[in-house]
Amino acid sequence: SAALATLLATLLAACGGGGGNPGSASSPTPPPVTGGGNLDAYVGTWTSACTSHALDTAVIQRPAGSANTLTIGVTTNYYANTTCTGDIIATQTWSADTTATYIGTVASSITPAPGVAVISASVDKVTTQVPQHSVTLTGTFVSHKIIDGQPNWCVDYAGGSVCVPDQVYAAGAAPFDGLSVQGADLYEVKSNGTNFDAVEHFTKR
Numbered sequence: 001s002a003a004l005a006t007l008l009a010t011l012l013a014a015c016g017g018g019g020g021n022p023g024s025a026s027s028p029t030p031p032p033v034t035g036g037g038n039l040d041a042y043v044g045t046w047t048s049a050c051t052s053h054a055l056d057t058a059v060i061q062r063p064a065g066s067a068n069t070l071t072i073g074v075t076t077n078y079y080a081n082t083t084c085t086g087d088i089i090a091t092q093t094w095s096a097d098t099t100a101t102y103i104g105t106v107a108s109s110i111t112p113a114p115g116v117a118v119i120s121a122s123v124d125k126v127t128t129q130v131p132q133h134s135v136t137l138t139g140t141f142v143s144h145k146i147i148d149g150q151p152n153w154c155v156d157y158a159g160g161s162v163c164v165p166d167q168v169y170a171a172g173a174a175p176f177d178g179l180s181v182q183g184a185d186l187y188e189v190k191s192n193g194t195n196f197d198a199v200e201h202f203t204k205r
Helices: 009-014
Strands: 044-048 054-061 069-079 088-094 098-111 119-129 133-138 142-147 150-157 160-165 178-182 185-191 196-204
Touching: 054 196, 088 150, 098 178, 119 185, 133 150, 133 160, 142 160
Parallel strands: 098 196
Antiparallel strands: 044 054, 044 196, 054 069, 069 088, 069 098, 088 133, 098 119, 119 178, 142 150, 150 160, 178 185, 185 196
């Protein structure tokens, strides 16, 4: 997605932003609770729902020697059909992973998507960093095009195409500031001032 990146934000069709409450400056998120989060709960391989031909796979790891950080690498596979079944026609990878650094835990709630009931959740707050990075697409349905003077990687479907600018993306923060595991579900979330909106939802694989 292609919403895990400015990394996730630039996954285009594969990812989207979270919805939910607009928040209020008079109702800030409670301060982090003292104590360490269970970062091991996030380690593993997670898969998003199929969105517009695309399926994200996130691999989360604990860097050796680090007590409070995670690395998040996302690969997007594209399919010819909108149900993400059958053969993979293109694969999108990034040259660098996102680093998430744990800063504290809050008892809060998450809005999984617009119109979906809020769920109570413990959220591990993080700061994120995406280094300067580039994107590559490979596969038999991938072409390289110049669009408005800008080189693009494009995945060509029977009914159209999706394109990702082939450029060097500047370092910056990812579009989420918290993580939460609920059973087999992983949420990347963004504080809205009152609680959290889901930016991306993955299921343990």
